[in-house]
Amino acid sequence: MINSMDGAPEGALSSLKTGIYSRLPMLGILLLCLLLSVPVLTILTSITSSSDGVWQHLYETVLGDYVTHSLTLLVGVGLAVLVLGIGPAWLVTMTRFPGSRVLEWALVLPLAMPAYIIAYTYTGMLDIGGPLQVWIRETFDVRFGDYWFPNVRSLAGAVAMLSLVLYPYVYLLSRTAFLEQSVCVLEVSRTLGASPWQAFIRVAMPLARPAIIAGLSLVLMETLADYGTVQYFGVSAFTTGIFRTWFGLGSLTAAAQLAAVLLIFILFLVMIEHWSRQKARYHHTSNKYSRLPQIPLTGWKRAAAMVYCMLPVLLGFLIPFIQLSLWAVDTWHLVDKDSFFTLFVNSLELASVTAIIALVLGVFITYSKRLRPTLPLRGVVRVMGLGYAIPGTVIAVGVLIPFAWFDNTLDAWMREHFDIATGLLLSGTLIAVVFAYLVRFLPVALNTLDAGLGKIKPTMDDVGRSMGLSPLQILRRVHVPLLQGSLLTASLLVFVDVLKELPATLILRPFNFNTLAIRTYELANQERLAEASSSALMIVLAGIIPVIILSKSISRSRPGHDSST
Amino acid sequence: MLRKFTLTLLAVCCTPYCVPALADEVNIYSARQENLIKPILDIFTERTGVTVNLVTGSADELIQRLTLEGDNSPADMLIAEDVGRLYRAKEAGVLQAVESAAINDIIPAQYRDSEGYWYGLTLRSRVIIYDKARVNPADLSTYADLADPKWDNKICVRSSGNIYNQSLVASMISRNGVEATEAWATGLVANFGRAPQGGDREQISAVAAGQCDLAISNTYYFGGMLKSTNEAERKAAEAVAVFFPDQNGNGAHMNISGAGVTKAAKNRDAAVQLMEFLAGEEAQAWYAEVNNEFPVRADVPASELLQSWGTFKADNLALEELGIHNAEAVRLMDRAGWQ
Numbered sequence: 001m002i003n004s005m006d007g008a009p010e011g012a013l014s015s016l017k018t019g020i021y022s023r024l025p026m027l028g029i030l031l032l033c034l035l036l037s038v039p040v041l042t043i044l045t046s047i048t049s050s051s052d053g054v055w056q057h058l059y060e061t062v063l064g065d066y067v068t069h070s071l072t073l074l075v076g077v078g079l080a081v082l083v084l085g086i087g088p089a090w091l092v093t094m095t096r097f098p099g100s101r102v103l104e105w106a107l108v109l110p111l112a113m114p115a116y117i118i119a120y121t122y123t124g125m126l127d128i129g130g131p132l133q134v135w136i137r138e139t140f141d142v143r144f145g146d147y148w149f150p151n152v153r154s155l156a157g158a159v160a161m162l163s164l165v166l167y168p169y170v171y172l173l174s175r176t177a178f179l180e181q182s183v184c185v186l187e188v189s190r191t192l193g194a195s196p197w198q199a200f201i202r203v204a205m206p207l208a209r210p211a212i213i214a215g216l217s218l219v220l221m222e223t224l225a226d227y228g229t230v231q232y233f234g235v236s237a238f239t240t241g242i243f244r245t246w247f248g249l250g251s252l253t254a255a256a257q258l259a260a261v262l263l264i265f266i267l268f269l270v271m272i273e274h275w276s277r278q279k280a281r282y283h284h285t286s287n288k289y290s291r292l293p294q295i296p297l298t299g300w301k302r303a304a305a306m307v308y309c310m311l312p313v314l315l316g317f318l319i320p321f322i323q324l325s326l327w328a329v330d331t332w333h334l335v336d337k338d339s340f341f342t343l344f345v346n347s348l349e350l351a352s353v354t355a356i357i358a359l360v361l362g363v364f365i366t367y368s369k370r371l372r373p374t375l376p377l378r379g380v381v382r383v384m385g386l387g388y389a390i391p392g393t394v395i396a397v398g399v400l401i402p403f404a405w406f407d408n409t410l411d412a413w414m415r416e417h418f419d420i421a422t423g424l425l426l427s428g429t430l431i432a433v434v435f436a437y438l439v440r441f442l443p444v445a446l447n448t449l450d451a452g453l454g455k456i457k458p459t460m461d462d463v464g465r466s467m468g469l470s471p472l473q474i475l476r477r478v479h480v481p482l483l484q485g486s487l488l489t490a491s492l493l494v495f496v497d498v499l500k501e502l503p504a505t506l507i508l509r510p511f512n513f514n515t516l517a518i519r520t521y522e523l524a525n526q527e528r529l530a531e532a533s534s535s536a537l538m539i540v541l542a543g544i545i546p547v548i549i550l551s552k553s554i555s556r557s558r559p560g561h562d563s564s565t
Numbered sequence: 566m567l568r569k570f571t572l573t574l575l576a577v578c579c580t581p582y583c584v585p586a587l588a589d590e591v592n593i594y595s596a597r598q599e600n601l602i603k604p605i606l607d608i609f610t611e612r613t614g615v616t617v618n619l620v621t622g623s624a625d626e627l628i629q630r631l632t633l634e635g636d637n638s639p640a641d642m643l644i645a646e647d648v649g650r651l652y653r654a655k656e657a658g659v660l661q662a663v664e665s666a667a668i669n670d671i672i673p674a675q676y677r678d679s680e681g682y683w684y685g686l687t688l689r690s691r692v693i694i695y696d697k698a699r700v701n702p703a704d705l706s707t708y709a710d711l712a713d714p715k716w717d718n719k720i721c722v723r724s725s726g727n728i729y730n731q732s733l734v735a736s737m738i739s740r741n742g743v744e745a746t747e748a749w750a751t752g753l754v755a756n757f758g759r760a761p762q763g764g765d766r767e768q769i770s771a772v773a774a775g776q777c778d779l780a781i782s783n784t785y786y787f788g789g790m791l792k793s794t795n796e797a798e799r800k801a802a803e804a805v806a807v808f809f810p811d812q813n814g815n816g817a818h819m820n821i822s823g824a825g826v827t828k829a830a831k832n833r834d835a836a837v838q839l840m841e842f843l844a845g846e847e848a849q850a851w852y853a854e855v856n857n858e859f860p861v862r863a864d865v866p867a868s869e870l871l872q873s874w875g876t877f878k879a880d881n882l883a884l885e886e887l888g889i890h891n892a893e894a895v896r897l898m899d900r901a902g903w904q
């Protein structure tokens with residue numbers, strides 16, 4: 001523990017590394033990272049262009065709303081996911097109560113539910129023309145306004161929807177941290193007179209901080225990037241503002257600048273977090289093999305724990321899932337079933353291809369950063385990490401611009417020198433689509449892998465080196481086995497994210513190529529929610545399996561934790 | 566090693582990952598969604614042997630893609646909902662002029678671009694939907710009247726980010742100028758029964774539920790609700806009725822969905838052929854009815870449902886005007902506080 005809080009072994013390790021490690025692969029990684037940062041950089045550089053007084057107009061009219069609404073969303077969702085994520089993670093890990101075994105994995109299920117779909121579903125149920133309000137009006141013979149009913153389509157509604165589907169990030173990562181914590185630390189705190197509650201607040205939570213922060217930052221970035229929900233609810237936030245400025249005011253420059261402001265704000269948050277963490281390191285010292293003590297709960301505590309842990313699953317998954325199923329049964333005869341299989345395969349194919357690539361790239365990038373954390377590499381990785389906070393459509397344009405430029409330049413050059421027209425080689429292909437996914441979702445993999453790798457003590461590398469292993473061998477024989485949990489988490493998170501992704505797919509995809517998300521969106525966009533439900537349900541179903549695997553594997557990540565009781 | 570890499574690259578590029586450029590095909594970027602267009606395209610393919618490839622998406626994004634792809638864009642035709650988007654496409658320089666006597670004879674002049682860059686294919690009107698029990702249609706008259714304080718807290722309409730609202734405001738700017746329109750928009754916003762939210766169907770539901778007395782909606786949404794499989798939606802639609810405004814003045818505000826041939830079109834002839842097919846009698850009947858719209862040609866009757874709303878006077882403003890005033894309309898709505 002004492003050892004784990006200082007950075008002493010770093011210096012010796014890096015001096016050993018410098019001499020041996022060839023520079024070429026590092027350069028390759030750096031270039032790759034640069035390539036993947038191009039869309040983000042394209043947006044950031046827009047800051048310097050002029051936008052013909054659009055800002056003046058924005059400032060005078062709507063900018064204030066964008067800023068306050070987006071901040072409210074951030075704070076609201078941030079607080080809600082902490083409450084929904086950390087508490088249940090602690091309870092299912094450290095205590096036992098009826099259903100805790102099922103909830104362990106069920107708490108992750110809302111991850112399979114895209115935010116726009118849960119928004120459609122709750123609106124359909126709770127809106128003024130929805131079954132619940134119609135029933136109230138008919139049963140009590142009242143008119144709208146004679147009774148109180150919360151408005152789903154509101155800022156508060158958007159906070160609720162986003163929190164319900166995003167809290168699993170915090171849950172997953174903090175649960176992993178709790179499972180990996182050392183029993184000794186907790187026991188020491190108890191012998192020093194701390195109650196279980198104090199041990200949680202003063203020892204376990206601070207130690208899980210990097211994991212919680214990693215989960216929270218994913219949630220906040222996703223919140224800022226969300227367009228579907230806020231647009232549907234008519235909340236004027238930063239993302240809706242970007243689109244309005246881009247299309248309504250016809251200024252791509254001003255829109256990109258809005259996005260850039262968003263990015264700089266996030267960069268600022270990330271720096272504050274790093275600065276406040278300063279030199280603290282969070283390596284684990286004791287092994288994971290001593291069994292975590294699970295306290296059986298009784299009486300009101302048991303009931304309270306059950307309600308607390310069941311609520312997020314119920315609201316974030318079960319209720320919308322049942323509603324979608326009911327609609328799907330209702331409208332099944334209208335659904336174009338022939339194309340369903342193709343849509344399903346397309347979605348799965350894109351998700352798995354991207355997940356595999358993201359995993360491989362993620363491992364190499366984080367490992368290079370560990371081996372040689374040079375300033376350029378760290379800088380580029382930081383910039384690349386911002387991709388997750390950018391709305392998919394903006395990423396798509398950030399991808400289209402360089403790809404189209406490349407294609408057209410190559411085409412012109414080939415025509416001039418060889419009289420061959422190459423046309424568009426990359427634009428309008430799935431390569432562009434997958435590239436956009438990587439720009440957007442690689443940060444998820446990086447975050448997860450970084451957190452995992454950070455927990456492995458640098459002395460492990462030193463031992464490997466002293467035994468004559470090359471860096472690649474160390475990666476393969478030491479890190480990858482130790483990282484198994486993080487590797488699985490990273491790839492499955494990317495998989496599920498791609499499955500749910502809509503805007504970038506929509507704008508970049510080739511001819512005659514559709515996914516489940518696109519089919520859902522098209523029908524929902526025609527305001528035919530019920531008919532959209534079967535494809536929405538398919539997305540959820542396709543996402544459930546990886547989500548359950550993920551959850552199970554995390555439980556197993558602590559040997560000795562699972563098998564009993 | 567290098568050869569293997571090249572081969573792999575080729576293999577990747579020759580699968581569906583790349584777009585094949587074959588003859589006898591039309592490539593469409595369509596903002597009209599798959600289920601509302603694919604069936605009629607299939608019939609076209611059946612008749613002519615011309616393959617049709619389709620990418621759907623939102624019009625603005627497709628226009629952006631066309632712009633960035635430039636002369637190498639594979640798209641031959643752009644289909645958009647709302648004239649505002651077609652105008653933007655023309656302005657962005659991604660369309661080309663088409664002179665087809667066959668089409669010009671059929672489609673009334675106000676529903677196509679004066680230079681032939683785009684053509685309307687279906688018609689819709691933006692109308693007032695009122696609650697049959699609480700509103701006497703005799704109290705309804707014009708769009709201008711919606712800003713009258715007598716409708717205080719009674720009007721439901723979606724956000725100003727929506728192009729149909731932008732086009733409605735643009736038409737008023739075209740007729741009455743910016744100042745008068747801004748005063749009108751400010752008055753209208755003061756009459757909102759709730760903050761703008763949801764789509765047109767939600768506005769109609771809100772009227773049926775009693776949150777508002779009036780909604781502003783496109784006709785096809787109302788038609789879609791009347792024919793909905795969802796009983797609650799059908800009931801809501803049956804509690805309200807359509808009112809076509811400005812019948813003693815300029816007529817009800819009209820808009821189109823339409824198409825244009827792209828500047829980069831490699832299959833220009835096939836694209837024009839498809840456009841002529843879509844303007845043809847058979848296609849018009851299906852194309853309009855599938856989305857509860859009015860055919861753009863007067864000699865093809867609207868569906869029975871639409872006919873049951875009665876005949877009405879349509880505004881004959883050249884729709885180009887809506888595009889010209891779009892950006893001003895957006896700014897004006899921002900100033901008026903229309904969310």
